[in-house]
Amino acid sequence: MSPIDYSQVPTPARCYADFCLVPIGTGNVSVASEVAEVQKLLKASGLSCTMHSAGTTVEGSWDEVMKVIGQAHSVVHQTGVVRVQTAMRVGTRTDKAQTAEEKVKRVEELLRKDGQSS
Amino acid sequence: MSPIDYSQVPTPARCYADFCLVPIGTGNVSVASEVAEVQKLLKASGLSCTMHSAGTTVEGSWDEVMKVIGQAHSVVHQTGVVRVQTAMRVGTRTDKAQTAEEKVKRVEELLRKDGQSS
Amino acid sequence: MSPIDYSQVPTPARCYADFCLVPIGTGNVSVASEVAEVQKLLKASGLSCTMHSAGTTVEGSWDEVMKVIGQAHSVVHQTGVVRVQTAMRVGTRTDKAQTAEEKVKRVEELLRKDGQSS
Amino acid sequence: MSPIDYSQVPTPARCYADFCLVPIGTGNVSVASEVAEVQKLLKASGLSCTMHSAGTTVEGSWDEVMKVIGQAHSVVHQTGVVRVQTAMRVGTRTDKAQTAEEKVKRVEELLRKDGQSS
Numbered sequence: 001m002s003p004i005d006y007s008q009v010p011t012p013a014r015c016y017a018d019f020c021l022v023p024i025g026t027g028n029v030s031v032a033s034e035v036a037e038v039q040k041l042l043k044a045s046g047l048s049c050t051m052h053s054a055g056t057t058v059e060g061s062w063d064e065v066m067k068v069i070g071q072a073h074s075v076v077h078q079t080g081v082v083r084v085q086t087a088m089r090v091g092t093r094t095d096k097a098q099t100a101e102e103k104v105k106r107v108e109e110l111l112r113k114d115g116q117s118s
Numbered sequence: 119m120s121p122i123d124y125s126q127v128p129t130p131a132r133c134y135a136d137f138c139l140v141p142i143g144t145g146n147v148s149v150a151s152e153v154a155e156v157q158k159l160l161k162a163s164g165l166s167c168t169m170h171s172a173g174t175t176v177e178g179s180w181d182e183v184m185k186v187i188g189q190a191h192s193v194v195h196q197t198g199v200v201r202v203q204t205a206m207r208v209g210t211r212t213d214k215a216q217t218a219e220e221k222v223k224r225v226e227e228l229l230r231k232d233g234q235s236s
Numbered sequence: 237m238s239p240i241d242y243s244q245v246p247t248p249a250r251c252y253a254d255f256c257l258v259p260i261g262t263g264n265v266s267v268a269s270e271v272a273e274v275q276k277l278l279k280a281s282g283l284s285c286t287m288h289s290a291g292t293t294v295e296g297s298w299d300e301v302m303k304v305i306g307q308a309h310s311v312v313h314q315t316g317v318v319r320v321q322t323a324m325r326v327g328t329r330t331d332k333a334q335t336a337e338e339k340v341k342r343v344e345e346l347l348r349k350d351g352q353s354s
Numbered sequence: 355m356s357p358i359d360y361s362q363v364p365t366p367a368r369c370y371a372d373f374c375l376v377p378i379g380t381g382n383v384s385v386a387s388e389v390a391e392v393q394k395l396l397k398a399s400g401l402s403c404t405m406h407s408a409g410t411t412v413e414g415s416w417d418e419v420m421k422v423i424g425q426a427h428s429v430v431h432q433t434g435v436v437r438v439q440t441a442m443r444v445g446t447r448t449d450k451a452q453t454a455e456e457k458v459k460r461v462e463e464l465l466r467k468d469g470q471s472s
Contacts, residue, residue, distance in 0.1 A: 004429070006398040011424030012431070018172030020136075020207055022321055027263030029213060029318045032221075036228035044360040051225065052170045053218030054136030054207055062427070066420035070365030073416070073446045075358070077366070082265045083447040085258055087207050087323035089138050089172055092427045093437040095147060100171030103150075107169065110154035122311070124280040129306030130313070140439055145381030147436045162242040180309070184302035188247030191298070191328045193240070195248070200383045201329040203376055205441035210309045211319040254408030256372075256443055265449060268457075272464035287461065288406045289454030290372030290443055325374055325408055325441050331383060336407030339386075343405065346390035 011062035012092040016100060019069055020055035023076055024083035037079065038072045045071075050100055055087075057100050062092070129180040130210040134218060137187055138173035141194055142201035155197065156190045163189075168218055173205075175218050180210070247298040248328040252336060255305055256291035259312055260319035273315065274308045281307075286336055291323075293336050298328070365416040366446040370454060373423055374409035377430055378437035391433065392426045399425075404454055409441075411454050416446070 023034050039056070042049045045068045047060040058065050073084045098106075141152050157174070160167045163186045165178040176183050191202045216224075259270050275292070278285045281304045283296040294301050309320045334342075377388050393410070396403045399422045401414040412419050427438045452460075 006395045006425065009425040009428050011421060012427050016172065022258055022260060024258060024267065025263060025265035027261060029261035031260065032224045032228055035225045039225065039229055041360045050171065051222060053168065053221045054134065054175045057172045062424040067365060070416040071360065071363040073366050074363050077448050082449045085443065085445045088442040088444065089205050089439065090442065091439045094431050095436045103171045104169060106150045107153045107157065110150055111157055114154065124277045124307065127307040127310050129303060130309050140376055140378060142376060142385065143381060143383035145379060147379035149378065159242045180306040185247060188298040188302065189242065189245040191248050192245050195330050200331045203325065203327045206324040206326065207321065208324065209321045212313050213318045252408065268460045268464055271461045272468065275461065275465055286407065287458060289404065289457045290370065290411045293408045323443050339407045340405060342386045343389045343393065346386055347393055
């Protein structure tokens with residue numbers, strides 16, 4: 001394999017990231033206010049976002065998505081939280097641009113065909 | 119601190135786990151059929167489950183939830199997949215039993231009060 | 237496909253889990269004391285464990301590994317922490333029993349062959 | 355609370371990310387060659403990195419760290435892999451710059467004091 005100039009490698013044009021941010025050391029068991037703050041930031045970003053009970057899925061270019069999650073850390077730090085931890089799953093694919101919604105539909109279709117979906 | 123007999127420590131009576139299972143080495147880019155197989159297993163378990171585009175959230179006792187996710191690996195292996203990887207976020211709390219649905223509502227309430235929710 | 241009796245599906249005989257446990261709502265930024273408590277529990281379990289800066293990797297049967305991580309939540313709750321969250325990556329494979337150590341060696345070998353390892 | 359201009363929020367100056375990248379749909383059970391490719395990219399980045407059996411920990415500014423992980427996806431796509439998934443844990447703190455190595459030492463110290471470390 002010929003040598004690669006790694007500094008020139010681009011980041012993916014499209015990705016999804018599902019993340020769950022946790023503030024540490026707040027003395028407050030509820031994280032709802034931090035989550036709400038992050039939701040406002042995400043909304044302002046204009047990226048496609050879906051909140052669920054265990055996190056939020058964001059879609060966009062790699063750089064946009066990672067920027068907004070980094071900003072989410074900063075927004076939570078600005079409320080006085082000293083330490084923030086995020087668990088994230090990120091996916092990229094080169095064959096097609098499949099939205100989050102389409103992925104769920106595809107599975108539901110398979111379940112329907114199988115006569116198992118209620 | 120007095121010594122603890124660690125073998126007697128119980129596992130939590132209640133937890134939620136949000137997981138995303140990935141088959142490796144299948145030669146098939148789509149994972150929808152594996153995900154559908156896992157959804158049928160989850161349904162048969164009787165546990166409360168919510169599928170979203172980046173995973174599935176299961177609620178129940180620690181032992182029940184972990185058992186069904188382990189069975190999910192086995193079910194996917196039984197379809198011929200040699201390697202399976204799961205990313206998981208698990209949460210437990212001792213103060214109250216808050217369902218996945220209630221968590222989302224709590225954040226939406228905060229956003230509404232703030233006049234930001236559309 | 238013939239119907240599967242899902243209740244009879246076994247959990248995997250072998251897995252590795254890499255996990256990072258976070259206490260929420262403690263008012264204490266450092267999590268080192270909770271991590272130390274968990275390390276003692278893991279040691280007492282007799283399972284093969286490797287601690288690194290971003291988590292701990294445990295190897296054993298699915299049931300043993302998940303039991304000890306559940307007990308880790310309980311041990312941290314017993315110190316007064318109301319909410320505990322864990323991020324975990326779990327892997328199973330049916331072709332061979334490769335230890336954590338062997339996986340790292342395999343990559344290092346590839347890098348050496350490529351003349352890139354220092 | 356006064357409105358925040360979210361577009362002006364910076365990303366954190368420092369973070370650690372522990373990530374595990376998985377190629378999907380390759381027909382190859384081993385991921386060692388993809389992992390080796392990513393290690394070369396990481397080395398070329400100049401960021402502080404530690405590989406372990408369940409992933410790699412990278413330290414640096416949020417933007418640098420996320421850029422190199424995005425490039426890792428691209429490098430693996432360039433080898434012909436259509437779909438890539440990464441599980442990641444990211445942490446930021448505003449009180450001190452603690453390296454990965456220091457975190458492990460802190461826990462080992464606590465275990466030693468407790469007379470439990472062998």
